[in-house]
Amino acid sequence: MQSFLHSKFLHNLHYKLHIKDNYSLLLAISCGQDSLCLLKLFADLKQHLKVSFAIIHIDHQWRQDATDNTKHIINMAHYLKFPLHLHQLNPKQYSEAEFRDMRYQIYIRIAQQYSYNAIATAHTGSDITETCLINMVKGCNIDSFNNLHWQRQINHKIKLIRPLLNFTRSEINWFCKYYRLPIWFDYTNIYYTCNRNRIRHELIPYLKQYYSTDIEKNINIFVTKTYYDTEYLRQTTVKVYLLIKHPYYVAFNYKKLLSQHKCMQIRVLNIFFKYNTKTQLNDILLHQILNELNKKKEIRKLYKKIQFNTFGDWAYII
Template sequence: MAESSNWTHLHAQVHRTLLYRQILPSTQRLLVAVSGGQDSLCLIKLLLDLQPKWGWDLAIVHCDHRWRSDSQASANHVEQLAKNWGISYYLETASDIPKTEAAARKWRYQALTEIAIAHNYPYIVTGHTASDRAETLLYNLIRGSGADGLSALTWTRPLLDFQLPILDIRLGNAGDNPNSQISADFRWENQDENSQSKIQNLKSKIYLVRPLLEITRLQTGQFCLEQKLPIWEDSTNQNLQYSRNRIRSELLPYLETHFNPKAQQALAQTAELLRADVEYLELAASELLQRAMSPIADSPQVNFQLPLKLNRPILREAPLALQRRAMRQLLQQILPSAPSFESVEKLTSLIVAPNRSQTDPFPGGAIGRVEHPSIILDLKF
């Protein structure tokens, strides 16, 4: 697009962000997740307008959770927009209505990933904004998160942590769902080992990108108004039973009125700063863990099979922040679910505890014990 009268401050800002951050390379195939709400409509319009500069191949994907009575109408509305803009449209409809917000989100990311794999899109783009970042920070802060939770929502991340068993179940279901657009060749049960590893490989190359993280919801709303974009209002956004909605419509406005009129931007910036700190600390912790883990057998290969042996003098030299992170990384590998604060503290305390100190069992049954100069983790002693 020539930098004509249509070129707004927001176009320039997102264009600059993309140049600076290099999160959406030119000429790529981009799958844009559009709910029909103001953020994702703003996103797709900006990308369409920037398209001539970047040469992307754009498509829209919409996920119908079948949560609201108007959900099919909303899907039709998004489809019509895609038609008007002359771009491909993909729809995924939930075969079972997800019961909770978390289940809906999980289903949505699986559906997005599957469509991206099936139609060869290496980038999934979402309309998360600075306001979402601020809300996530507040939500996690209140629930007692460390820096990791406060720095949630990154500009880009590989979709690696979507485990294949989840994909497996969904792809199995796809056959029963007449609305599924996943072609039969991509159904997991139809895959031999070779093509399963090809899918895994492809998944590791799909990135989730959020180009609007510096733009507030107020700005996306104004943009939609100026550009006359037909927003499909999500009635569940008004429901104050959802904590996120209460943060959005009560807590943030309160903070802006009484504490800082730019609270959203300030909180989003805090998340951005913490993100870089967390990345640095996680890397340093993983190096510490590698150094502290000595295999129990003669094999030089470090792995996370029990029993495990940790070198206490090496751990003791490190600052507490790294000790905690290294212990959490270790527990992430051996516990059946995400380690709790208590589990991490329990294991960390063994770094300086007297000889023969022992923990009670962690979830899954492993026990930590000091056998000077090591910590041993095993199922029984």
Template sequence: MTTTYLHDKFLSIILKYQNLSKPVSILIAISGGKDSLCLIKLIEDFNYINNYFYNIQYIYIDHQWRTDSKQNIQHLLNYIGMTNNDIYVYQILKIHMSESTIRKIRYQIILKHAAKYKTQIIFTGHNQTDQLETFLLNLIRGTGSEGLSSLPFIRQINNNIQIIRPLIHISAGDILWFCHKFNLPIWSDKTNYYYSNSRNRIRYELLPYLKVYFNPKIECNIINFLKLLSIENEYIKQNAIKLYIASRHSYYIAIHYQTIKDQHLALQRRVLNIFFYYNFNKCLDSNIINQLIQYLYVQNQEKTSIIWEDLTINIYRNWIYVQ
């Protein structure tokens, strides 16, 4: 079997990951593009030599956005069939939805499948270029520091499932070279060239423009910035979790706001986000967070209520609680 520097890089990534020190079951989210085919090749070659994964499953989500989706599925079935591993195809029936909505549904399907089949690790084919594009997209949308680094190498979903992006530090150019070297059958997706898609416009217009007219090393600089940002975010996140545990009620869905009142604003915002995401699977918008923090400093003994979506958020007697 011919090996390349990408094989060596993939090997070093897997071996230093402590949870893969024994055989595990993995689920690989794929499409027919170069990233997925590169990931398939690397995983199959790695497992052929090391036999780390006792169960490999592939999953494909059909958005039905393309007229050639059926042909693409058949192409993947033929290719995965050569690996002797299972592939599961899910189809989203309602096709007229936004890209962000589709992304949420896609992750929900993948996570439900992983839970059903007791899969510990989910691999995705996101690469370094995806990370750059996501950073610029979220920056334009006005996200916070956590949103800017929203494609980490590892994402812990729960005690049993993790998402790993083993290609996240590999450029799209290196992946394309790898696919050409091994003559991997890349399925060309014409929707990747529609400029109505913001990500495509960033890929083909904004990033090249920044490289030519501002800094030819803009990609390297952004990647270095994201690495530093990820370290700082992790520090704030760990402290916010500790503060949330210290402030939450032992029985009711409530947090003791006097406990978080004297903490830094960054920790206050994180604790409130954790509280609503953990209990209601909802992300607070900036307006609600600002209102809640403002009420923390109002010396008022009367109960204050804020209506947000289907929740009534109450602030009363040192507690923030929800009805």
């Protein structure tokens, strides 16, 4: 029997992700409800899709029940007769960003080694909402409101896809209960030391109760609209940077830069330092640099061990 989520999933694969026949997919699976929903949908629709699947699971050794969790994954892969790739990381406390980077490096390496066309993750619309709220609270710019997109080309052979990106957590919760999926409870998801958990369990329910029951849908619409704005800004920033950068030296024409809108000045400066020094300067330092460029023809400042100077129309690093 197929549910309305099966139909929604098929629509996503065909019209959002353009999955073709004879594709081979690597499914990044944990034992949480989002992952098991993704796994169940692919397993149920295997005959309709005419694609091959394999599971990849990474045991990060964060929890005491990590070994039992891995055994649970092995049992499910055996039951579904899906090939399984297992990886275990050293038991140390990685930051969330470090673990995410290592995890994707492993996904890509396995996809290349076994010639998978795409890596599928179980990110949902609720993840978009949480990411947007987290970055708003941090004071990030609109570029970071949504880093989750339907697909991203990793290289000319492999792409990353997110088939559940218009699924809500409540829909997935219903799906898992209806089909009695064997969800493995991750007790770290209730620890409020993680800001995402507090936003998930306190802030979003509060907003739903007192502001709008469609808060996730509304935020996702907002994020989609801002995506097109940020894409335009990114493309324009690159064009301006290529226009003002020195053809041979690590320098840029700061007078041409100052003729641009303040928004573009900040973005171009950010690219200049990031590309040439591998340094991410914060907004305060970027504004200070712009103020100095506006006040004087020649300046000599030290920003995070970077010596910055001007000569004529050019600002450069020495």
